[in-house]
Amino acid sequence: MKYFAYGSNCNHAVMEKKGVRFSSCQHAVLPGYRLLFNKKAMRENLPPDIGFANINEDPTGTVEGILYDIVDDHLALLDESERYPDHYTRIAITVQTKDKLVPCTTYQALPDKIASGLKPSRNYLNHILSAKDFLSRQYFEALNKSQTYLGECACCLRKQEVVFIKEEDRLHMLCQPCREARLMWGETRGRRLTVAETEAIMQQLVKGSSGFPSIQKLIEEAIAAKIIDP
Template identity: 70%
Template sequence: MKYFAYGSNCNQAIMEKKGVAFTSAEPAVLGGFRLRFNKMALRDALPSGIGFANINEDPAGEVEGILYEIVDDHLGRLDESERYPDHYGRIEVTVSSKNQSVTCITYQAQPDKLADGLRPSRNYLNHILAAKDFLSWQYFDALDKSQTFTDDCACCQKLGEVVFIKEDDQLHMLCQPCREARLIWGDTRGRRLTVAETRAMMTQLVEGGPGFSSVSELVQEAIATKVIDP
């Protein structure tokens, strides 16, 4: 069965995690539609301003993605992961792949699940960008520059683009520098900082301090001054 993915399923690791097997994956373009992030998340753990991918009819639009050949018996798994039919409807479309027109299925958000002013999280957007080898550079570049969801970082409290970190079954929003600090600490000390430890480091070394030229310098200072018990 042919399936056109334009959202997070462009990340083949996500398809595998959902247990949806496929035998091929090819670049494809859907004409007459435009990618929007106007599908409400409607999940308790996520802020209301988060938007998921959707396709809106637009005669001048084009949506790039991946054309999968999925195992027929796994359609039910795909339906469940897309929250069909309550959140997304399954529709038949024609895409262009390898200079051929191919009829396939895809998903389109239900009208009552749409809202204006939503933005994708950086985590979600990165799943689509994982298909870089399947996308034109123009499409990839425009997508990478999309406005993403912003909020206060759980560690440094600064407003900006955040990524979601799951810790102890809870989601935390971290800015990129705080996330990077956790990763660098892990590479240096053999374990990642907890969210609480990252918050303590930022509070003691950054707030009201002279600042640091890089996150690496910040982490090295935290290690040298034993701000966090290694």
């Protein structure tokens, strides 16, 4: 069956993780609709201001995405992941591919599951952006400029764009600089630092300091101060 994805399912890895197999995929455009991030996330560990992708009718709008040809029996897997019929409903649409119009199915959020003022997380937006090769440059660039959710970083405690990292069954919010620092420090240390270790280094050593001559020196100081294990 033909399925049009415009949200996180644009990422092939997400589809594979859900166990949804497809025989082909291609760029497609849905005219007469507009992409919004007004679907309430309503996930246990996510902040209430997070929004998922949704489409609304708009005569002047277009939505780009991926047209999948999925295994018919795997529609149930998609329904479960999209929380159909409680959160999304299925609608019949027609998309434009490179050479023809194709009838297909997609999902649209139910009216009681949408709200204004929501923003996608950087993680969620990146799933759509991973389909760069399937999107027009103009559409990709516009998406990449979308305002994302701002949260308090678990390490530096600053409110800014964050990514969500799952560790020991908990979701942590890290800003991009702290995430990159965690990876670099971990490489120097020889293992990935935990979020708690990164937070301790940021708060006890980095914050308010005049800097360190090298990452290695920073790690040595962290070990000496018993912030991380030797």
